[in-house]
Amino acid sequence: MSFFYEADTVSFPKIKRRKTSAWIKSVIASHDKRTGNITYIFCSDAEILRINRQYLQHDYYTDIITFDYTEGEIVSGDLFISLDTVRTNSEKFKTNYDEELHRVMIHGVLHLCGFKDKTPEEEQLMREMENKALADLSK
Numbered sequence: 001m002s003f004f005y006e007a008d009t010v011s012f013p014k015i016k017r018r019k020t021s022a023w024i025k026s027v028i029a030s031h032d033k034r035t036g037n038i039t040y041i042f043c044s045d046a047e048i049l050r051i052n053r054q055y056l057q058h059d060y061y062t063d064i065i066t067f068d069y070t071e072g073e074i075v076s077g078d079l080f081i082s083l084d085t086v087r088t089n090s091e092k093f094k095t096n097y098d099e100e101l102h103r104v105m106i107h108g109v110l111h112l113c114g115f116k117d118k119t120p121e122e123e124q125l126m127r128e129m130e131n132k133a134l135a136d137l138s139k
Helices: 017-030 045-056 083-092 097-112 120-137
Strands: 002-007 034-043 064-068 074-082
Touching: 002 017, 017 034, 017 097, 017 120, 034 045, 034 097, 045 064, 045 074, 045 083, 064 097, 074 083, 074 097, 083 097, 097 120
Parallel strands: 002 034, 034 074
Antiparallel strands: 064 074
């Protein structure tokens, strides 16, 4: 089990790597899964748009793109996070930047755990799980 954190075209965000990794691991375990290799790549809007176009054929900005390498119960993946979009969303939704960043980080992990957010019901469940995870982080 390994966590990797990288910054590509942006300054590295102020996160506590050890605490964040332990938190993510506990969220994964709460869904009866085990942690494999998870890499967070923090990037700019320009980079996330390039990735979105190249790999997903989507022509728009997003806060996170998750590449899922999960096998069975071992949760693994690469998560690209646009810090530009995280900042824009924190301003738009009037949330704390660090909270928005952690929300996006755990959102990607929940996808790796098998949760979707395509329907209103799935989206509501995803938001509830994000809120629970954020509450656990602040304890």
